[in-house]
Amino acid sequence: MASSPSPPCAEITRYGNSKEEGLLMIDLERVRKSLIRQEDSIVFSLIERAKFPSNSSLYKSSSSSQIPGFDGSLIQYIVKETEILHSKIGRYESPEEHPFFPDGLPLPLIPCPPKSPEFLHGAASSININSTIWKFYLEELLPLFTKQGDDTGSYACTAVCDLSCLQALSRRIHYGKFVAEVKFRDAPEEYGPAIRAQDRDALMKLLTFEDIEEMVKKRVAKKAMIFSQEVNLKEKDADDKQQNCKIDPSLLSRLYGEWVMPLTKLVQVEYLLRRLDK
Numbered sequence: 334m335a336s337s338p339s340p341p342c343a344e345i346t347r348y349g350n351s352k353e354e355g356l357l358m359i360d361l362e363r364v365r366k367s368l369i370r371q372e373d374s375i376v377f378s379l380i381e382r383a384k385f386p387s388n389s390s391l392y393k394s395s396s397s398s399q400i401p402g403f404d405g406s407l408i409q410y411i412v413k414e415t416e417i418l419h420s421k422i423g424r425y426e427s428p429e430e431h432p433f434f435p436d437g438l439p440l441p442l443i444p445c446p447p448k449s450p451e452f453l454h455g456a457a458s459s460i461n462i463n464s465t466i467w468k469f470y471l472e473e474l475l476p477l478f479t480k481q482g483d484d485t486g487s488y489a490c491t492a493v494c495d496l497s498c499l500q501a502l503s504r505r506i507h508y509g510k511f512v513a514e515v516k517f518r519d520a521p522e523e524y525g526p527a528i529r530a531q532d533r534d535a536l537m538k539l540l541t542f543e544d545i546e547e548m549v550k551k552r553v554a555k556k557a558m559i560f561s562q563e564v565n566l567k568e569k570d571a572d573d574k575q576q577n578c579k580i581d582p583s584l585l586s587r588l589y590g591e592w593v594m595p596l597t598k599l600v601q602v603e604y605l606l607r608r609l610d611k
């Protein structure tokens with residue numbers, strides 16, 4: 334029997350945990366399918382950002398932003414203002430979306446769909462590690478895949494690409510909450526004692542699947558090679574395809590191995606530590 338298609342990310346929050354409610358069950362396979370689909374968004378957003386040079390002035394605070402009354406960097410200004418607009422239209426009503434500058438965001442101006450039974454424990458809303466994502470993206474990842482250079486005419490487009498990368502990475506990493514909830518529901522008798530003992534190491538060991546992680550690293554590198562290769566009508570051999578990539582496929586493996594998966598697991602641990610809170 335064909336497996337049911339994985340729910341689009343936004344729908345998974347509307348699924349309950351009981352067939353009696355006429356809602357679809359969520360299981361680890363469906364959650365993992367959503368993570369796989371999110372790989373595409375991350376790969377394509379990095380390919381788009383790689384079109385522009387490093388444009389390091391974008392990320393310098395105070396004087397370089399030259400925004401009257403704003404003393405942060407230009408990228409901070411653009412992200413903050415974008416998140417204010419997105420908050421007004423209800424983006425952060427979704428448990429899958431997390432702002433990078435949550436303080437002082439306005440309430441939605443438009444009516445949001447009625448809240449369906451929450452799939453996640455209420456403590457989920459207290460977990461936001463975007464400051465960590467911001468830091469590794471700007472300080473460690475960007476220099477690895479952008480060419481040195483400064484093109485003042487492309488600052489706005491560059492910042493929009495950065496925001497797309499940041500949002501895709503944030504969504505993927507915080508999806509760890511859904512992974513953790515499914516794992517807990519699948520084996521409360523295993524996770525319960527480690528949660529009650531607040532044992533981070535035990536929880537990390539329970540939720541880690543190294544075979545899956547190895548597959549993820551290989552798959553994202555392959556996606557980078559396929560999605561970013563130059564396409565022409567002449568037949569190219571495999572080596573040429575590898576050389577003509579807009580982004581180094583091995584960078585995606587490194588991104589997932591060093592940052593995305595460890596941070597997704599950190600989110601899972603933080604969520605599970607709070608899972609039995611009243």
Ligand SMILES: C=C(O[C@@H]1C=C(C(=O)O)C=C[C@H]1O)C(=O)O
Binds near residue numbers: 368549
């Ligand atoms: C997301 C999961 O939890 C962990 C994190 C993974 C990831 O971030 O890709 C993969 C396997 C697990 O070690 C999972 O089990 O699918």
